[in-house]
Every structure is written in structure tokens, then in C-alpha cells.
Amino acid sequence: MDVINQFVEHYKKRISYYDMAARLGAQLLDEALRSSGIRAMVISRAKNPARLKVKVAKRAENRETPYQNLTEIYNDIADLAGIRVSLYFPGDRDMADRVINTLFSVSEIRRFPSESKPPSYNKRFSGYWANHYRVQMREDSLESKQKKYSRVRLEIQVASVLMHAWSEVEHDLIYKPLQGALSDEELAILDELNGLVLAGEIALERLQAAGNKRIQSTASSFENQYDLAAYLYNHLNNHPPAPDIKVRIGNAELLLRLLNRLKLDRARDLEHILKSLRLQNDRRTVCQQLTDQIILGNGKRYALYLDLHPLADNMSQDRQLALGHFVDLWVVLEASLNRLIRRSPKSKGDALQPGSVKRTKIFSREEFQVFSRLLGVRNYLIHGIEIPATDQLNYMCDELVQLLDKLPVS
Numbered sequence: 001m002d003v004i005n006q007f008v009e010h011y012k013k014r015i016s017y018y019d020m021a022a023r024l025g026a027q028l029l030d031e032a033l034r035s036s037g038i039r040a041m042v043i044s045r046a047k048n049p050a051r052l053k054v055k056v057a058k059r060a061e062n063r064e065t066p067y068q069n070l071t072e073i074y075n076d077i078a079d080l081a082g083i084r085v086s087l088y089f090p091g092d093r094d095m096a097d098r099v100i101n102t103l104f105s106v107s108e109i110r111r112f113p114s115e116s117k118p119p120s121y122n123k124r125f126s127g128y129w130a131n132h133y134r135v136q137m138r139e140d141s142l143e144s145k146q147k148k149y150s151r152v153r154l155e156i157q158v159a160s161v162l163m164h165a166w167s168e169v170e171h172d173l174i175y176k177p178l179q180g181a182l183s184d185e186e187l188a189i190l191d192e193l194n195g196l197v198l199a200g201e202i203a204l205e206r207l208q209a210a211g212n213k214r215i216q217s218t219a220s221s222f223e224n225q226y227d228l229a230a231y232l233y234n235h236l237n238n239h240p241p242a243p244d245i246k247v248r249i250g251n252a253e254l255l256l257r258l259l260n261r262l263k264l265d266r267a268r269d270l271e272h273i274l275k276s277l278r279l280q281n282d283r284r285t286v287c288q289q290l291t292d293q294i295i296l297g298n299g300k301r302y303a304l305y306l307d308l309h310p311l312a313d314n315m316s317q318d319r320q321l322a323l324g325h326f327v328d329l330w331v332v333l334e335a336s337l338n339r340l341i342r343r344s345p346k347s348k349g350d351a352l353q354p355g356s357v358k359r360t361k362i363f364s365r366e367e368f369q370v371f372s373r374l375l376g377v378r379n380y381l382i383h384g385i386e387i388p389a390t391d392q393l394n395y396m397c398d399e400l401v402q403l404l405d406k407l408p409v410s
Contacts, residue, residue, distance in 0.1 A: 004060060007073045008053045011080070019046035021152035022081035025104075025137055029083060029156070032099050037229020037252040039088035040096070041161065047080045078108075078134050079155040089208040090160040090201045093131060095233065098248050100156060104135035107153075127194060128167050129201070130159035160204065166197045221265040225253040231267055232286060241279045250285020257308050258291060262301065278353060282376070288383045292352055297335035302327060302382075311384050322393035323381070329400040330378050336407050337362070352379075367406060370399055 011018075022044035030042040047055075059076060060067055067073050074080075085096060100106065110132040133156040139147050159167070170190050173182060182190075212230045215222070222228040229252040236247055259265040264273075270290075277293050279286065295301035306327070312320040337351035340360055349356030354372050357363070363371055374396060380386040388396070 003067050003069065004053065004056050004073070007056065007067075007070050008049055010070055011047075011052060012049050015046050015049065017149075018081040018152060019044075021137075021149040022046055022083055022154060024142070024146060024149055025081070025135075025154045025156075026083045028103060028137065028141060029085065029100070032103050033085070033096065035225065035251040035253040036095065036099055036249050037226045037232075038092050038095055038099065039226055040092070041086040041088075042083065043086075044081070044083045047077075047082065052077070052080075078153055081152050081154050083154055083156045084164065085156060085158040086161040086164045087158065088161060089204050090129070090163070091205045091208050093158060095249065096158050097131065098246075100133055100135065100158070102248055103138070103141065104133070104154070104156075105138055106133055106135045108134040128159070128170075129163055129198075130157055130167070132157050160201055162197045162200045162204070166193055169193070216267060219266060219268065222256060222259070222267075225256050228252045228256045228259075228265075231270070232290075235274055236286070239274075242281075245279050245281050247279075248285045250287035252287055254309055255287040255291055258294065258305055261304055261308070262294070264294070276350075278349070282379060283385055284379055284383060288379075292379070292382070293350075296350055296352060297331070297338045299328075299331045299335070302331050306382075309384065311381070311387065315387075316390070319387075319390040319393070322390045322397065323387065325397050326378075326381070326393050326400070329397055329404065330374070333400055333404055333407075336404070340407070362408075363403070363406060367403060371403060374399060374403075 026042050026044035030040075033040050033042065056067075056073055056077065067076075087093065087096060112128045112130045112132070133154075135154050135156060136152065137150045137154070139150045142150060157164075173186070173190065208230075212234050215227050215231050216234060222231065229249055232249055232252065241247060256265065259269070264270065273290065273293050277290060279289055284292070291305060295305050311323060315323070334351045337357055337360075340362060341348075341350060341356050344360045348359075351357060352375065354368075354375060357371060358368055377388065377396060381388070
């Protein structure tokens with residue numbers, strides 16, 4: 001017990017560190033889920049020292065060899081910093097899974113009930129349904145003073161609101177009894193409550209499906225990013241992309257702001273845009289690729305989107321100027337290529353689809369390679385995924401000018 005007591009005392013001195021890591025992770029996840037149109041409550045906590053001591057002691061009893069030092073215990077306990085995601089709709093588990101895998105570095109996923117412990121009593125219902133993730137925050141998602149928290153291993157528990165409530169009751173009553181073991185009658189009641197929770201989850205899934213159906217059929221505007229995300233999820237389910245495409249909805253909140261400004265915020269307004277959308281397997285989300293389709297070749301729409309999603313914050317003036325020059329040149333090139341593509345009987349699509357540009361035979365092989373590279377830069381730059389340095393931007397502006405010079409005069 002000496003090493004366990006030392007560990008607990010050492011942890012008490014560092015608890016604020018773990019608590020802050022959990023808070024930061026929860027904040028990042030809450031923002032990502034909300035912008036992706038996933039309704040959820042996100043809370044965080046650092047492990048309670050008293051409960052931690054009990055947990056470590058139980059772990060020690062089941063080990064073949066005793067803990068030798070503090071590092072062994074730290075490596076063995078994964079939930080010192082924890083985040084709980086309570087989904088309003090259990091059907092959003094898969095979408096939440098995509099958000100978590102995109103936002104964090106995931107080292108392990110435990111899916112329940114397949115990995116649940118065998119019940120200690122004769123259960124009729126399937127028990128706890130949830131996904132547990134062991135993750136770390138990516139350094140590039142944190143400010144410089146926060147990067148130290150990227151070393152912390154976080155445990156994220158994702159389940160429905162109903163399931164989390166039931167599991168808390170069951171866990172505290174069965175595994176942490178304060179007044180002795182539960183009777184058979186009490187265990188049967190807990191099992192019955194589990195059945196009610198599972199029935200409640202089915203009702204929530206039906207409620208979500210009914211809401212999605214209403215959104216698809218209505219002629220009114222999307223009320224919020226949740227309605228827009230539901231519409232997009234439903235469209236992708238009915239029109240699945242190629243198997244190699246990783247579907248990530250992305251920031252539906254930002255997309256909705258753009259649609260509102262352009263008065264394209266109804267389901268029927270998006271139908272023809274979605275029909276022409278060919279999802280690409282790159283780092284852009286569905287919302288980002290849909291945004292690209294909307295602003296395609298239109299300088300005013302580019303300016304509006306960049307105003308809603310400013311890229312130049314915290315940049316030097318030189319870099320801002322270079323970025324603005326790149327965007328201005330690209331819009332001219334994009335609009336010109338679109339006109340040429342529409343005139344070509346052999347080409348379909350638009351300037352954001354390399355194959356469409358290649359089939360027009362506007363560029364030589366070497367020029368097309370330059371175009372393809374600049375297209376990739378444009379995709380990541382416009383959405384703030386990756387912004388080159390000032391000298392790189394200036395060099396690519398020169399390349400854009402050379403490509404523009406190769407285009408036939410309209």
C-alpha cells in the first residue's frame with residue numbers, strides 16, 4: 001500500500017493539471033459537436049482522490065505482480081481526466097465517433113455492451129450501451145500555453161442521456177454499496193429500469209427520425225445547425241458516397257450562416273447543389289466541400305464567406321496581403337476555367353474537379369500539375385486548414401499569374 005498511498009498523494013498535487021486538461025478537452029469537443037449539429041451535454045472531471053485510491057487498490061489485488069512505482073500506476077489508470085458526452089439522441093453515436101476521431105488522437109476504443117463485464121445477477125436486458133475512448137488532444141488544436149495538456153490521456157464516455165443516468169445509479173448501487181449488497185428484488189428493479197431506458201432510447205431514435213422527415217419535407221428555412229446537419233446526414237444516407245470517402249459533416253453552423261446570408265437556407269435550395277456535389281477524399285469536411293460548391297467562381301460569395309470565416313486573424317500584414325492576393329487571383333482563374341469547361345463538349349463538372357480541367361486540355365501536362373497543386377492549397381487555405389507562409393504565398397501568386405496567361409482570351 002505504500003506505493004499506492006504515494007501515488008494518491010502525488011496525484012493530489014497534480015489534480016488541477018488533470019482537471020484543466022479535462023476542461024480543455026471538453027470545451028473543444030462541445031464546440032465541435034455543436035458546430036457539427038450533434039445535440040449533447042458535455043461535462044468533465046478529474047478523478048476524485050478517494051475513489052481513485054479504492055480503484056487502484058482493487059487493481060493491485062488482481063495484478064500478478066505488485067505495483068513497483070508511480071509510473072506503473074499512472075500508466076494503468078486511464079481515466080484520471082474524464083469527459084462525459086450525453087447524447088440527446090442515441091442514433092448520433094456514429095456521428096460523434098467521427099468527430100472524436102477527427103478532433104483527438106485516439107489510442108483505444110471500447111464499445112459496450114460487447115466488452116461489458118458479465119453481470120453479477122440474472123439480467124434480462126443488455127445493460128450499458130456506450131463507447132469509451134482513450135485519447136489525447138492534438139497540439140495544433142491548443143494555444144502555445146496549453147500545449148502541455150496534450151500529454152494527458154483523456155477518457156471520453158459517449159452514451160445517451162438516459163443511459164448515462166441509469167449507469168450512474170447502477171454503478172453506485174452495485175459496485176460502490178454504502179449499506180451492504182443489494183437484494184435480489186433491488187437488482188431486479190435495476191434490470192427493469194434498464195429495460196425502460198432501452199425502450200426510451202428506441203423512442204428517442206423514432207423521435208429523431210420523425211424530425212428528420214419533417215425537415216426534408218418542409219419549405220421553411222433551417223432553424224439551426226442541428227436541422228441543417230440532420231438534413232445533410234439524411235441526404236448522405238440516401239445517396240451514399242464512394243466507399244473510400246470518409247464522411248465528416250464538419251461545421252454546419254458556419255455553413256448555415258453562409259446560407260442565411262445568401263438566402264439559400266431551405267432544403268429545396270440545397271437539392272440542386274447537392275446533386276452537383278462530388279465529394280473528394282481529402283481533409284475538407286462535407287460542409288466545407290458544399291461551401292466550395294456554393295462560392296464556386298463567384299468573387300462576391302468568396303468575400304462573404306471569408307468575412308464569416310476570417311482567415312487573417314493574428315497574421316502579419318504582409319501575410320494578410322499575400323493571402324488576399326492569392327484568393328483574388330484564384331477566383332479569376334476559377335471563374336475563367338468554369339466558363340471554358342461549360343463551353344467544352346468533352347468536359348463536365350467544374351474547376352474544383354481536376355478531371356474536368358484536364359479533359360479541356362487547356363494546360364500542358366506540367367501546367368496541369370501546377371494547377372492541381374494550387375487547387376489543393378486553395379482548398380486548405382480557404383477553410384483555414386493549412387495556410388502557407390508569406391514567401392510561399394507570394395511564389396504561388398506568381399504561378400497563378402502564369403496559369404492565367406495561358407488561358408485563351410474570352
